[in-house]
Amino acid sequence: MAMVDAPCPLPAHCPQVMKTMGLNNAVHWVAWFITGFVQLSISVTALTAILKYGQVLMHSHVLIIWLFLAVYAVATIMFCFLVSVLYSKAKLASACGGIIYFLSYVPYMYVAIREEVAHDKITAFEKCIASLMSTTAFGLGSKYFALYEVAGVGIQWHTFSQSPVEGDDFNLLLAVTMLMVDAAVYGVLTWYIEAVHPGMYGLPRPWYFPLQKSYWLGSGRAEAWEWSWPWARAPRLSVMEEDQACAMESRRLEETRGMEEEPTHLPLVVCVDKLTKVYKNDKKLALNKLSLNLYENQVVSFLGHNGAGKTTTMSILTGLFPPTSGSATIYGHDIRTEMDEIRKNLGMCPQHNVLFDRLTVEEHLWFYSRLKSMAQEEIRKEMDKMIEDLELSNKRHSLVQTLSGGMKRKLSVAIAFVGGSRAIILDEPTAGVDPYARRAIWDLILKYKPGRTILLSTHHMDEADLLGDRIAIISHGKLKCCGSPLFLKGAYGDGYRLTLVKQPAEPGDPQEPGLTASPPGRAQLSSCSEPQVSQFIRKHVASCLLVSDTSTELSYILPSEAAKKGAFERLFQV
Numbered sequence: 132m133a134m135v136d137a138p139c140p141l142p143a144h145c146p147q148v149m150k151t152m153g154l155n156n157a158v159h160w161v162a163w164f165i166t167g168f169v170q171l172s173i174s175v176t177a178l179t180a181i182l183k184y185g186q187v188l189m190h191s192h193v194l195i196i197w198l199f200l201a202v203y204a205v206a207t208i209m210f211c212f213l214v215s216v217l218y219s220k221a222k223l224a225s226a227c228g229g230i231i232y233f234l235s236y237v238p239y240m241y242v243a244i245r246e247e248v249a250h251d252k253i254t255a256f257e258k259c260i261a262s263l264m265s266t267t268a269f270g271l272g273s274k275y276f277a278l279y280e281v282a283g284v285g286i287q288w289h290t291f292s293q294s295p296v297e298g299d300d301f302n303l304l305l306a307v308t309m310l311m312v313d314a315a316v317y318g319v320l321t322w323y324i325e326a327v328h329p330g331m332y333g334l335p336r337p338w339y340f341p342l343q344k345s346y347w348l349g350s351g352r353a354e355a356w357e358w359s360w361p362w363a364r365a366p367r368l369s370v371m372e373e374d375q376a377c378a379m380e381s382r383r384l385e386e387t388r389g390m391e392e393e394p395t396h397l398p399l400v401v402c403v404d405k406l407t408k409v410y411k412n413d414k415k416l417a418l419n420k421l422s423l424n425l426y427e428n429q430v431v432s433f434l435g436h437n438g439a440g441k442t443t444t445m446s447i448l449t450g451l452f453p454p455t456s457g458s459a460t461i462y463g464h465d466i467r468t469e470m471d472e473i474r475k476n477l478g479m480c481p482q483h484n485v486l487f488d489r490l491t492v493e494e495h496l497w498f499y500s501r502l503k504s505m506a507q508e509e510i511r512k513e514m515d516k517m518i519e520d521l522e523l524s525n526k527r528h529s530l531v532q533t534l535s536g537g538m539k540r541k542l543s544v545a546i547a548f549v550g551g552s553r554a555i556i557l558d559e560p561t562a563g564v565d566p567y568a569r570r571a572i573w574d575l576i577l578k579y580k581p582g583r584t585i586l587l588s589t590h591h592m593d594e595a596d597l598l599g600d601r602i603a604i605i606s607h608g609k610l611k612c613c614g615s616p617l618f619l620k621g622a623y624g625d626g627y628r629l630t631l632v633k634q635p636a637e638p639g640d641p642q643e644p645g646l647t648a649s650p651p652g653r654a655q656l657s658s659c660s661e662p663q664v665s666q667f668i669r670k671h672v673a674s675c676l677l678v679s680d681t682s683t684e685l686s687y688i689l690p691s692e693a694a695k696k697g698a699f700e701r702l703f704q705v
């Protein structure tokens with residue numbers, strides 16, 4: 132059970148999202164240890180009672196039986212943790228874990244056969260080595276219970292460190308000690324393997340990471356850069372120099388069409404530099420040297436077709452996957468080596484809701500704020516404000532499983548903002564919600580934008596236009612254009628559309644021969660004469676194009692250049 136639970140204990144992706152939001156890895160494992168131990172201690176207690184009072188180990192001290200089984204339970208939990216980090220799929224871990232578990236009995240069988248069949252003498256040291264498998268230590272320990280029971284005295288505190296067999300220097304105390312050593316060894320191996328081989332999600336550390344000062348003392352980014360990427364030929368740069376180099380690179384990009392000059396007067400927060408990603412199981416380039424800068428107080432709308440690479444970019448920025456090459460910095464911290472530092476300011480809303488069914492709206496906001504180490508009083512204030520902004524006051528104490536899809540999405544977006552997160556990644560925040568909830572999410576994003584930097588992916592042009600201070604469009608993993616909505620419309624749009632509604636002429640109305648000095652809309656419409664209207668518009672915007680003439684409407688395209696020359700002003704002032 133522990134093996135199935137440990138690799139993916141919560142809703143899919145939940146541990147990753149929690150880690151992105153600042154969950155300490157040690158806290159994650161300790162929580163699972165406590166859960167496993169509480170469950171197993173019930174079995175241990177029941178088994179102790181059965182063994183003692185069911186006349187199986189009737190002479191042995193009840194506390195020693197419980198202690199022996201409890202220590203074995205601890206070693207077994209740690210063994211499950213170890214197996215769980217070896218496999219990225221829970222079912223595979225449980226299947227293989229069972230086999231590995233039974234195979235670990237082999238040393239015990241070897242010792243037992245040599246001792247009992249071949250009558251060889253096995254030294255305590257050899258037994259300690261064999262006991263590095265917890266099941267072997269358990270088997271050897273159980274043998275002492277049996278021997279003392281047969282002798283009719285059972286294991287007592289004074290016989291705990293003695294063997295009833297003459298010349299045998301191993302005993303139950305050594306078996307229990309070895310079980311504790313096993314638990315510690317499995318724990319260390321779990322910690323190491325998870326760090327260098329984090330499975331499907333997470334950034335692998337180099338195999339020598341325990342030797343890195345930066346791992347133990349934090350920060351030390353220059354050292355981390357050097358150690359983690361020894362093949363990087365580029366000269367070592369300070370963070371400021373890196374940011375400047377990154378900004379210069381993007382300035383070079385501006386020279387190409389579709390790249391607006393960047394708002395360099397704002398603080399640079401996210402600097403994506405030639406990010407490339409090739410998935411192991413899909414050899415094609417998911418990201419192809421993507422470079423993008425994000426500035427404070429801005430929302431950047433990330434647009435692109437399905438499979439363009441939006442989610443991949445966001446996953447790399449949030450530390451779910453490592454990039455194949457290239458890098459990115461967030462607040463000057465490198466995503467490859469300083470994710471723990473970055474996570475203190477990072478908020479994310481993944482494409483699919485990752486919520487706990489059995490927690491309420493309020494509990495979710497509280498939990499994620501606490502992950503960010505926010506003080507209790509501040510949490511209460513922020514929670515009240517956010518619940519009001521979400522229009523979820525009446526659902527404050529409702530379990531998430533009772534919320535509608537739109538409400539769940541609103542909560543997921545709100546979670547990205549709690550706890551003072553300043554770099555926010557929103558992956559299709561309004562996917563699958565009704566227009567009303569969509570509007571509420573828009574309002575929330577706009578309200579919480581000041582002081583933050585937001586990257587928002589969407590498939591909706593109107594959303595990108597309305598929310599985005601800048602829009603970045605990617606295709607096949609490459610940035611195609613980036614700039615303000617107005618800039619992109621100017622660069623790629625075919626102009627402005629002018630639609631005139633024809634006013635039906637009322638019976639007895641005198642037919643006006645042409646346009647008068649009366650308000651232009653009314654004059655044009657009342658005439659309902661397309662040539663005259665067109666002639667009037669062409670007087671001010673010579674290159675206007677009539678695109679439709681129906682019984683109720685006239686529609687024209689006015690080229691963007693006309694706006695720059697002030698032609699629109701003259702047209703509408705008439």
Ligand SMILES: Nc1ncnc2c1ncn2[C@@H]1O[C@H](COP(=O)(O)OP(=O)(O)OP(=O)(O)O)[C@@H](O)[C@H]1O
Nearest residue numbers: 410412413417435436437438439440441442443444
């Ligand atoms: N885990 C994965 N393993 C292999 N290939 C993947 C994986 N995730 C994404 N890809 C591939 O990487 C490319 C980019 O996918 P990504 O999910 O980043 O696109 P997207 O722009 O977010 O698409 P959508 O708008 O549909 O969410 C696609 O070709 C996709 O097939």
